[in-house]
Amino acid sequence: EAGVTQFPSHSVIEKGQTVTLRCDPISGHDNLYWYRRVMGKEIKFLLHFVKESKQDESGMPNNRFLAERTGGTYSTLKVQPAELEDSGVYFCASSQVGTTYEQYFGPGTRLTVT
Amino acid sequence: KNEVEQSPQNLTAQEGEFITINCSYSVGISALHWLQQHPGGGIVSLFMLSSGKKKHGRLIATINIQEKHSSLHITASHPRDSAVYICAVSDSNFGNEKLTFGTGTRLTIIP
Numbered sequence: 001e002a003g004v005t006q007f008p009s010h011s012v013i014e015k016g017q018t019v020t021l022r023c024d025p026i027s028g029h030d031n032l033y034w035y036r037r038v039m040g041k042e043i044k045f046l047l048h049f050v051k052e053s054k055q056d057e058s059g060m061p062n063n064r065f066l067a068e069r070t071g072g073t074y075s076t077l078k079v080q081p082a083e084l085e086d087s088g089v090y091f092c093a094s095s096q097v098g099t100t101y102e103q104y105f106g107p108g109t110r111l112t113v114t
Numbered sequence: 115k116n117e118v119e120q121s122p123q124n125l126t127a128q129e130g131e132f133i134t135i136n137c138s139y140s141v142g143i144s145a146l147h148w149l150q151q152h153p154g155g156g157i158v159s160l161f162m163l164s165s166g167k168k169k170h171g172r173l174i175a176t177i178n179i180q181e182k183h184s185s186l187h188i189t190a191s192h193p194r195d196s197a198v199y200i201c202a203v204s205d206s207n208f209g210n211e212k213l214t215f216g217t218g219t220r221l222t223i224i225p
Contacts (some may be wrong), residue, residue: 042116043200043215056212095211102147103213105157107198113221 002026004094012112018080021109025074025094032075033095033103034067038088044112047092049075050097061086082113120201120216128224134186135219140182147213148175148186148199157200160186165190183220193223 005024013019025032034046046065047057051072060067064083069075079086089110093103118139127133132160147193150161161168163184168175172191177184188195198220202213 008212031211035213035215042118043202043213045212046134046212048212059212093157093213101211102162103211104159105149107156 001022004092005060006090006092006106006109007063009107010112014114015031016081018078019082019111021077021090021111023075023092023094023106025079026104028096029094029104030072031095031101032069032099033093034075034077035091035093037087037091043091046077052109054067055098061072079111082111086112086114087111098108102107116216118201118203118216120199122219123217124222126222126224127191129174129192130190131223133187133191133195133221133223135199135201135221137184137186137216138182139184139201139203139214141203141214142143142205144204144211145204146177146184147202147204148184149202150197150202151200151218152197155197160199165207188221190221195223196221196223 007022030051032049037043040074045059048055049069052069079094084110089108092106095101095103121136145164147162149157151157172189174187198218200218201216203212
């Protein structure tokens with residue numbers, strides 16, 4: 001069974017540009033989470049999808065961030081326009097819906113905004 | 115103050131030593147997770163527990179719900195155990211299992 005995959009693994013962009021990160025969850029996992037770790041800080045929650053619906057987007061830092069999960073499969077996280085403080089590692093995780101299940105993490109996308 | 119506190123932040127030990135990493139939390143939880151991240155690697159779930167104790171190989175995780183405290187133990191530590199160990203808690207609202215993370219403990223085992 002394939003694990004959670006993320007693309008790209010690393011992205012370097014200039015301030016003001018747009019970047020789109022992609023996450024493919026484990027097949028059959030309706031829960032999909034985005035998290036982010038900025039330099040020197042703990043990993044923080046961004047948002048949670050159940051299938052294609054946004055269950056909780058309380059962690060999204062501002063309206064420069066847009067997440068979608070069309071069809072309830074893969075998800076994209078777009079940052080437009082990117083700012084320096086957006087640099088960090090973006091993790092995606094997926095899990096089954098129901099009682100508490102462990103989350104399976106992707107390898108992360110390292111975003112560097114210069 | 116972070117809702118999830120880990121200690122120590124860094125730990126260096128000799129191969130074979132018994133390792134303990136602590137985690138305290140201040141919110142209601144449905145479960146506590148111990149995660150591992152090797153240098154340059156992804157995040158792997160080691161344990162998910164809501165009570166008592168779990169064991170997997172040389173790793174043992176315990177949780178005390180009343181004291182809001184968990185420990186991760188590694189017996190007979192080995193250099194391949196060198197990694198960042200992260201404690202995280204699941205929100206107590208069923209259906210929203212977002213994780214709140216500690217800052218992690220960087221463990222280095224010297225041969």
